[in-house]
Amino acid sequence: MSPVDTARSTAAAVRAGERSARSVVEAHLGAIGERDGELHAFNLVTADAALAHADEIDAQVAAGHDPGPLAGVPIAVKDNLCTAGVPTTCSSKILDGWRPPYDATVVQRLRAAGAVSVGKTNLDEFAMGSSTENSAFGPTRNPHDTSRVPGGSSGGSAAAVAAGFAPLALGSDTGGSIRQPAAFCGIVGAKPTYGAVSRYGLVAFASSLDQIGPFATDVADAALLLEVISGHDPLDSTSIPKPPLSLSSTLQQGVEGLRVGVVKELLDAEGIHPDVASRTRAALEALEGAGAKIEEVSVPAVIYGLSAYYLIAPAEASSNLARYDGVRYGLRVDAPTTGEMYDRTRTAGFGAEVERRIMLGTYALSAGYYDAYYGKAQKVRTLIIRDFEAAYERCDVLLSPTAPTTAFELGAKADPLAMYLNDVCTIPSNLAGHPAISVPFGSGDDGLPVGVQIMAPAMGEATMFRVAAALEGARA
Amino acid sequence: MSAAATGLPEGWGMVIGLEVHCELATETKLFCCCPNSFGDQPNANTCPTCLGLPGSLPVLNERAVELAMRVGRALACDVRRSVFARKNYFYPDQPKVYQVSQYDLPTNEHGHLDLPSGLRVGITRAHIEEDTGKLTHVGGGGRIHDASHSLVDYNRAGVPLVEIVSEADMRSSDQAREYVAELRSILLATGVSDAKMEEGSMRVDANVSVHREGEPWGTRCEIKNLNSLRSLGRAIDHEALRQIDLLDAGDTVRQETRHWDEASGRTGTLRVKEDADDYRYFPEPDLVPLEPSAEDIRRIDAALPVLPAARRAALAGAAGAPTIGAVAIAVERDLDTLALEAITAGADPARVLTHVEHNLAVEGAQRVSAAHLAALVQMETRGELTATQAKATLAEVVATGDDPAAIAKAKGYEAMGADALETLVDGVIAAHPGEWEQFRTGDDKAKGKLTGFFMGKVMQASKGQADGKAATALLRAKASA
Ligand SMILES: [Zn+2]
Numbered sequence: 006m007s008p009v010d011t012a013r014s015t016a017a018a019v020r021a022g023e024r025s026a027r028s029v030v031e032a033h034l035g036a037i038g039e040r041d042g043e044l045h046a047f048n049l050v051t052a053d054a055a056l057a058h059a060d061e062i063d064a065q066v067a068a069g070h071d072p073g074p075l076a077g078v079p080i081a082v083k084d085n086l087c088t089a090g091v092p093t094t095c096s097s098k099i100l101d102g103w104r105p106p107y108d109a110t111v112v113q114r115l116r117a118a119g120a121v122s123v124g125k126t127n128l129d130e131f132a133m134g135s136s137t138e139n140s141a142f143g144p145t146r147n148p149h150d151t152s153r154v155p156g157g158s159s160g161g162s163a164a165a166v167a168a169g170f171a172p173l174a175l176g177s178d179t180g181g182s183i184r185q186p187a188a189f190c191g192i193v194g195a196k197p198t199y200g201a202v203s204r205y206g207l208v209a210f211a212s213s214l215d216q217i218g219p220f221a222t223d224v225a226d227a228a229l230l231l232e233v234i235s236g237h238d239p240l241d242s243t244s245i246p247k248p249p250l251s252l253s254s255t256l257q258q259g260v261e262g263l264r265v266g267v268v269k270e271l272l273d274a275e276g277i278h279p280d281v282a283s284r285t286r287a288a289l290e291a292l293e294g295a296g297a298k299i300e301e302v303s304v305p306a307v308i309y310g311l312s313a314y315y316l317i318a319p320a321e322a323s324s325n326l327a328r329y330d331g332v333r334y335g336l337r338v339d340a341p342t343t344g345e346m347y348d349r350t351r352t353a354g355f356g357a358e359v360e361r362r363i364m365l366g367t368y369a370l371s372a373g374y375y376d377a378y379y380g381k382a383q384k385v386r387t388l389i390i391r392d393f394e395a396a397y398e399r400c401d402v403l404l405s406p407t408a409p410t411t412a413f414e415l416g417a418k419a420d421p422l423a424m425y426l427n428d429v430c431t432i433p434s435n436l437a438g439h440p441a442i443s444v445p446f447g448s449g450d451d452g453l454p455v456g457v458q459i460m461a462p463a464m465g466e467a468t469m470f471r472v473a474a475a476l477e478g479a480r481a
Numbered sequence: 482m483s484a485a486a487t488g489l490p491e492g493w494g495m496v497i498g499l500e501v502h503c504e505l506a507t508e509t510k511l512f513c514c515c516p517n518s519f520g521d522q523p524n525a526n527t528c529p530t531c532l533g534l535p536g537s538l539p540v541l542n543e544r545a546v547e548l549a550m551r552v553g554r555a556l557a558c559d560v561r562r563s564v565f566a567r568k569n570y571f572y573p574d575q576p577k578v579y580q581v582s583q584y585d586l587p588t589n590e591h592g593h594l595d596l597p598s599g600l601r602v603g604i605t606r607a608h609i610e611e612d613t614g615k616l617t618h619v620g621g622g623g624r625i626h627d628a629s630h631s632l633v634d635y636n637r638a639g640v641p642l643v644e645i646v647s648e649a650d651m652r653s654s655d656q657a658r659e660y661v662a663e664l665r666s667i668l669l670a671t672g673v674s675d676a677k678m679e680e681g682s683m684r685v686d687a688n689v690s691v692h693r694e695g696e697p698w699g700t701r702c703e704i705k706n707l708n709s710l711r712s713l714g715r716a717i718d719h720e721a722l723r724q725i726d727l728l729d730a731g732d733t734v735r736q737e738t739r740h741w742d743e744a745s746g747r748t749g750t751l752r753v754k755e756d757a758d759d760y761r762y763f764p765e766p767d768l769v770p771l772e773p774s775a776e777d778i779r780r781i782d783a784a785l786p787v788l789p790a791a792r793r794a795a796l797a798g799a800a801g802a803p804t805i806g807a808v809a810i811a812v813e814r815d816l817d818t819l820a821l822e823a824i825t826a827g828a829d830p831a832r833v834l835t836h837v838e839h840n841l842a843v844e845g846a847q848r849v850s851a852a853h854l855a856a857l858v859q860m861e862t863r864g865e866l867t868a869t870q871a872k873a874t875l876a877e878v879v880a881t882g883d884d885p886a887a888i889a890k891a892k893g894y895e896a897m898g899a900d901a902l903e904t905l906v907d908g909v910i911a912a913h914p915g916e917w918e919q920f921r922t923g924d925d926k927a928k929g930k931l932t933g934f935f936m937g938k939v940m941q942a943s944k945g946q947a948d949g950k951a952a953t954a955l956l957r958a959k960a961s962a
Contacts, residue, residue: 087536100535107529109536208535213766241538242768321766324567327578328533332633343631347571370569370761379763 012078012172012226016119019077022066026059026077030121033079037123037170044146046155046165048084048094050124055079058121065119072119075233080115081165081174084125085132086217087206088112095208096140097130099329099354101336109206110241111175111217111234118233123171126161130356131326132182132210134158135427136418139358144415147189149453153412156186156427159220163190166220173230174220179210180314181408181431183218184443188407188456191445193227193473194220196431198463199438200245202231203238209325211318212243214435224444224474228252231466245464252470260475261296263468265289266400268460270307271430276409280449285406288446288457291479292404292472302396302403306388307433313385314432315425316369316378322359323366329354361421386436393437397462402472405430407443407456430458440466444473446480487653488718495691495721496698497657498649501664502642503674504612504682505548511611511641512539512581519680523634531639533576538767545641546588546771548673549609550781552643553589555671555788556604560781562772563588563608565765570758573631574613576638582610584762588771594647594667595790596659597809603648612640643673649688654717658710661685666789666813678708685713689720691728699724700734704741704748716741720748792817800830807834816841822851828858840872845879853878857885864902867948870894894946902947906955909938921960932956 010018018024034052041047062072082088085095087105089112094100108116115122129139137145137160145160147153148168155164159176163186166174176183178196187194195218202217209215219230229252236249267289272282293299331337331350338349355363369378396403408427418424434441440463443456457476461469487495507517513530529537553560566584587608594602614635621627645664651657665683668676676683685708690701704720707713719741724734739748787795792812799821800808811817816837823833833854841849857878861871866889877888910917913935920931932953939952 093535095535103535105529105534105536107534107536205538206536209767211766240540242540243766320763324569324579324761324763327569327571328535328576330571330573330578332573333532333576334534343573344571367761370763372759372761375761375763 010172011223012075012221012229015078015172016074016076019062019066019119020071024077026062026066026072026121027056029077030055030059030079030123033123033169033171036168040148040168041170043151044148044164044168045143046081046126046145046161046168046170047124048096048127048142048161049092051091051122054091055121055123062119062121074118074229075115075173076119078120078173079123079171080120080230081124081126081162081171082112082122083128083159083162083174083176085128085177085208085210086112086175087208088122088125091125093125093208094142095131096128096142097354097356097359098141099336099351100334101354103335105206107206110203110238112206114234115175120173120233126159126165126174128161129158129182130359131208131322132158132177132179132215133322133358133362135181135185135424136413136415137161137186138415139356141356146415147412149191150412152414153453154189154415156189156408156412158182158186159194160186162220163187163192163194166190166192166222172222173226175217175230175234176220177207177210177215177217178431178435179214179216179318180435181428183220184431184441184456184458185408185427187220187443188445188454188458189412191448191454191456192220192222193224193442193444193477194218195227195231195442195470196434196440197231197235197250197466198245198440199435200241200243201235201247201250201440201464201466203241203244205238205240209321211321212325213321214314214318216435224442224470224477225253225256227442228256228470247464250466252467255467256470256474258471259295260292260472263297263402263472264400265292265297265299265472266302266396266403267299268307268396268403268405269301269303270305271405271433274308274409274429276426276429277406278410278449280451281406281408281410281455284447284449284455285404285457288476289404291446291476295475295479297472297475300400302400304389304392304396304403304433306385306392309385310389310433310436311425311429313382313389314428314436315365316382317386317436319362319366320369320379321366323363323370326355326359326363358421389433390437393433393439393462401461401468402465403460405458405460407431407458411449411451411453411455434460437463439463440469442469442473444476446476486655487721489691489721490725492694493691493721493725494652494694495689495717496649497651497654497717498688499647499651499657499660500686500688501645501647501661502612502684502686503552503645503668503676505545505641505643506672506674507542507544507548507641509542510639511542511545511609512639515639517640518636519682521636523632524636526636527638531576532635533578539581539765541768542641545609547781549588549607549641549643550773550777551671551785552645552668552673553592553607554778554781554785555667555673556589556592556594556607556645558589558592558604558607560589560773560778562586562770564770565609565768566762567765568760568762570760572613573633574616574638576614576635580611580613581765581768582644583608586770588773594660594663596656596663597793597805598656598659600650600656600659602650602660605646605648607643607645610642610644612637612642614638654714657687657717658714661710661713663789670786670788678710681708684708687713687717687720689717689724690734691721691724699728700736702734702736702748703738705738705751707741712741712743715746716748719746723748789813796821799824800834804831804834807838811837814842815847819847819849819851819854823854823858826851826855828855829862832858832861836871836875840875841879843876843879848882849875849879850882853885860885860889861948864899864948864951865889866894867946868950869945899951902943902951903955905942905947906939906952906959909935909942910959913938920956928957928960
């Protein structure tokens, strides 16, 4: 892997005129050219647009203007975020040929901050999956071991950062889709509080769970990127009416006196590999060594999280994905009647996992089943929130593994249920709407990275990032 | 209700519930900034949100909520916490393939509407939802099934609607028409909608079922998209008779959605509801619940105009007599304040309402001052103007705004006082002793017949200056003396 400068150092050099944005972007495009044929992190590399944008930034600097806190920093954008005039595929055949007429709010904010998008990254189709194998354009591979998956669904973004294709990337996280690939690829990935980052322009999977968040090689870069993309957006009714998060200034305050709880149910969960459990314990000790108070806490309802999630997310998805009907954009397979056109278009356009979840969700919302499935799942959600609230009376942050194992081999989890179990530790934060971050903390016996998850209550990002920075600093 | 009033065969009854969709008169659509306007180039008023493009999100138009709550309060509803829900179904006029509506928690519930005839119709709910696009089927019979292709215009997609659902409280097509007319007047009075049925900004669906008196109500059918009061009445009557014919023949009525064909005067099957439609409603996760405060509701109530029912009650109270029809017309024409003020100024209520009903259905009638109308009526009451003269004078008042006494004088309408009239009547009686004897001793029928004869003579003798009403009264008084 190519060693990368941090986004902070790159932006500082570009703003100071010590380094041209063009040279930065060229170097990263070079790295992509060398290795992305093997990894397939990108669905599309927008080299010409990136270089043109880099030149604009250099011109701004030359004219004495400040291009912003991410001046000249290359960034990889998950291909479910709308980019004006640039194909946005969600790694699905059904969006074939579609170019959004608008930029997602986060994409606009990146541009306003001087970041340079180098391309659109691969994902599990419509963000449904945990390995980036469910892509209509083929899987992405883990830069640490190309026989392994990068995790998912934001596997392309995670691999791009881990491979040095870009110091920063954006992902989306509905049940762990930023944190789990961050863990598998040995980088930092965070899911913000629900509503902290605008969803406008994020192609919806499960609207009440989706959040956009940062990938970076270190905690400080992830904090910087989250500061840039967060803050109220009037175009998203669920956006929290607060100014952007302020994280960087308190990052190095340490954890002296902070109360860190380890979630018993997640550490003991079925399928947690011993290596992962031991790295999580090591992380606890490291934090204790840095002055934190450690205790074990119980969040009993989290054990139902997975079941609730796999009702709520497919239910919302079944509705969100109904619009891909061949009438207005994307793929259309013609047929004699409208009904048959719908059938043929959707059968040809959606992959197996997307089809499975649409069917699951349709069933969960059906008359006669709603109360037993969707209704009950929403009650579990309420319970999880309540149990977290109780835990946060005793602790400032909570800790758990990010994923049960290190990165697995491509094709190892052909059984959908085995794949779903990957999300057991990450899902509770989505259901609660709370922030969570995955920080790399050593590796397993297989030599592959292990991530530790730090969770915080709603809008508790500042404390969460402080703990993450402390853990990163304690890394052996 | 008698068979005569329903138009149904003896022994049968019908019950009607109405669902009225009404476009709210906002500047912009319900969830985006596109203009809410009718008649523009197809798809001119669209954006990522109202086209349902991937990644787009709705932002609620607060003005639409305000107007919807105003409808609710005008219909005496409880306005409460409400939650938007997605109604999922595949149809090409629906850009997101779900409609954002409200389901178990609508903005307005449990209201009622009082009709001029005195019937109170319950309002189940009045909820907010977005309109769909408009499909034009090209080729075949103009329906989706046999068209060669279809065109879709999303200008209307996302236009804010309230759907006002009534209880099944109506028993005849006349009552249904009266309900819709009254609802329309409320929507106009509150400024909530332009409520143009012909342009589709107010659309009516009617649920109709029938029974033999004493038996339970039968299966209901829904007739969609009735776009005039005339169609509404005809469609309901036709549908009730169709159901009765089926039942009479021993068949059953299938629960189905039907459309009304104005040209053939028939309803036809649109789709059969084999099972209850399953729209898989669930709370719209892209929007937050609406939580109107007590203060919001107070503000809306304070801004409501006086509603037609209250205006009718005020005028009827002042008029005293049972004048339901004329009072309703006065309110409908927005002349009730004029009538009320003229009556308060001492004018005879019956004459005031007669003028409002028959002589003020004209442009500029609202400009007539109550003082002028009162003066005119008082001249008439004193016998200084005949009914015909009063009508002509009022027309001049409308046109010029001048004082009615001055107009009457200028027109040469000389006052024919009571004495002059009596002298004239006596002269006519004296000239026709035979007819007078028959009039004096005859029965009501004979009297009626001869009244015409004598009035003709009186009018002839007075050259039209005599007040017919006063002269008739005089004749009758003399006959019974
Ligand atoms: Zn729009």
